Amino acid sequence: MSAPLLSLSGVTRSFGALTAVDDVTLDVPAGARHALIGPNGAGKSTLFKLVTGALRVSAGTVALAGDDVTRLSEPQRARRGISQTLQHSSLFLSQTVEQNVLLAAQRQHRSRHSLVPRRQAAARERTRELLADVGLAERAGTPVAALSHGERRQVEVAVALACEPTLLLLDEPAAGMSPAESARLVGLLQTLPGSVTVVIVEHDLDVVFALATSVTVLHLGRVLLTGDPDEVRASTAVQQAYLGTGREALFLDDPGPSRTEVG
Numbered sequence: 001m002s003a004p005l006l007s008l009s010g011v012t013r014s015f016g017a018l019t020a021v022d023d024v025t026l027d028v029p030a031g032a033r034h035a036l037i038g039p040n041g042a043g044k045s046t047l048f049k050l051v052t053g054a055l056r057v058s059a060g061t062v063a064l065a066g067d068d069v070t071r072l073s074e075p076q077r078a079r080r081g082i083s084q085t086l087q088h089s090s091l092f093l094s095q096t097v098e099q100n101v102l103l104a105a106q107r108q109h110r111s112r113h114s115l116v117p118r119r120q121a122a123a124r125e126r127t128r129e130l131l132a133d134v135g136l137a138e139r140a141g142t143p144v145a146a147l148s149h150g151e152r153r154q155v156e157v158a159v160a161l162a163c164e165p166t167l168l169l170l171d172e173p174a175a176g177m178s179p180a181e182s183a184r185l186v187g188l189l190q191t192l193p194g195s196v197t198v199v200i201v202e203h204d205l206d207v208v209f210a211l212a213t214s215v216t217v218l219h220l221g222r223v224l225l226t227g228d229p230d231e232v233r234a235s236t237a238v239q240q241a242y243l244g245t246g247r248e249a250l251f252l253d254d255p256g257p258s259r260t261e262v263g
């Protein structure tokens, strides 16, 4: 079997006396749609930052496509193919949708080649493709400030994809979205090419179970369970971790005959 695209081994991060991420070992195969879930404070965002390089590990290793990237900075990891959308928007509000995506596409082309007109044309063409892919071709000339919340998240996905990632990390992409916007986002993420491996942190478990091919549940910084969505939904341990969070009901629904009891 080929090496996993993302491989975490014993990854740990402490803040003073608090161990926010505790000895996490996890392999994400190339092409997976992998979700990281867990109650508030479980360590999901911290783990995300340890993957992107925004935070340094206290212990353990992070490998991308078999290469140890633990000591690399966030920009160095980005150049290796890690791209992310953030919990809080990083878009330029006064710029149009097209300008935001074009900037990222130009950066991508500039990193490999000088900005000759041919390369600029390629960046524009890529921008057009991306806007069509995320369903925003009609909104290209609209300032981001005039978009709905859901549309802004679509732009963020386009910006992240403009970096031609091998690993796309989505931090709560459905946060603040209406059910219709979430459904549209799921549809968009389902159409991403298999060459992009996706890791998503998301509280909306409907989105998670619609999208994910595998799920890791974090609880108190540790991996409670990694499995396919049915295993996770059926796990008593996961149900207990979510008790009192208001989200238990999602685990109590009967997902169907393939349900297996674990945990």
Ligand SMILES: Nc1ncnc2c1ncn2[C@@H]1O[C@H](COP(=O)(O)OP(=O)(O)OP(=O)(O)O)[C@@H](O)[C@H]1O
Pocket: 015, 018, 020, 038, 039, 040, 041, 042, 043, 044, 045, 046, 047
């Ligand atoms: N920079 C920091 N300094 C100190 N403690 C931190 C820091 N960042 C996170 N923590 C703590 O680490 C723990 C895990 O936080 P984290 O944000 O990773 O959880 P989470 O699962 O993403 O939660 P949420 O779902 O609420 O976003 C929490 O107890 C949090 O208070």
